[in-house]
Amino acid sequence: MPGAKADTASHLQRGPATGGWNWPATLAARGAAPLAPQHLRRRPQPPSSQRLHCFVLDCSGSMAAGGALARAKGVLLALMEQAYRRRERVALLSFAGTRVELRLPPRKAAAWNDDWVNAIGAGGGTPLGPAIAQAAQLLARGGGEGWLWLLTDGRARDWPARPAEAAQLRVVDFEQGRLRLGRAQALARAWGADCLRAEDWS
Known part of the structure; x- marks a missing residue:
């Protein structure tokens, strides 16, 4: 589905100055739901x-x-x-x-x-x-x-x-x-x- 692909890309590119994936924050955002792109969080990267x-x-x-x-x-x-x-x-x-x-x-x-x-x-x-x-x-x-x-x-x-x-x-x-x-x-x-x-x- 084109809409789903665009939504995934927007979440993968969240934030221009980010580090690697922040899995504790990602799992907290997911809760009990299946993991989805909107749950992904990145670690902030120092300037x-x-x-x-x-x-x-x-x-x-x-x-x-x-x-x-x-x-x-x-x-x-x-x-x-x-x-x-x-x-x-x-x-x-x-x-x-x-x-x-x-x-x-x-x-x-x-x-x-x-x-x-x-x-x-x-x-x-x-x-x-x-x-x-x-x-x-x-x-x-x-x-x-x-x-x-x-x-x-x-x-x-x-x-x-x-x-x-x-x-x-x-x-x-x-x-x-x-x-x-x-x-x-x-x-x-x-x-x-x-x-x-x-x-x-x-």
């Missing part, structure tokens, strides 16, 4: 301006070898450009040796050039645990929907637990060479996160 992307950049010695860090900086700039176009907020942490540095406190994304990332050096170990802990603190204080992006080759000794403060997690894998250990992919699996390859930005 994009409330989203905070926290980028965590691995600057360890293994990332410096073979140009992985240079590629990671390029990907970082591309991601920040996307955030700028969507009027979202960004933050940047870098980690290497025994230090974690807050390179960019949470703020609205701006138009970037590569001058400021060129100065980020590399060398030493991979203090991944402290870096993720600091990122979790930034996301907890940031409000809105927190996204954590880890740009790394995965060659860290410690595997921190999945940060509960991150609504979304992305691991970008920069491991290169013939012998690949797949640690970034394994970490993403342990976190239940998406793992993207550096080659995806080529």
Whole structure:
């Protein structure tokens, strides 16, 4: 029936800024009746301006070898450009040796050039645990929907637990060479996160 199809479409598209299905609200609206399109409810989605992307950049010695860090900086700039176009907020942490540095406190994304990332050096170990802990603190204080992006080759000794403060997690894998250990992919699996390859930005 044409009328029934139009009614279904109108309910499926309810609200321009919505998230996934809100099943508790849907079942409450249904009551004891059979499930019908008019019962469907969606979760509200925060405005994009409330989203905070926290980028965590691995600057360890293994990332410096073979140009992985240079590629990671390029990907970082591309991601920040996307955030700028969507009027979202960004933050940047870098980690290497025994230090974690807050390179960019949470703020609205701006138009970037590569001058400021060129100065980020590399060398030493991979203090991944402290870096993720600091990122979790930034996301907890940031409000809105927190996204954590880890740009790394995965060659860290410690595997921190999945940060509960991150609504979304992305691991970008920069491991290169013939012998690949797949640690970034394994970490993403342990976190239940998406793992993207550096080659995806080529």
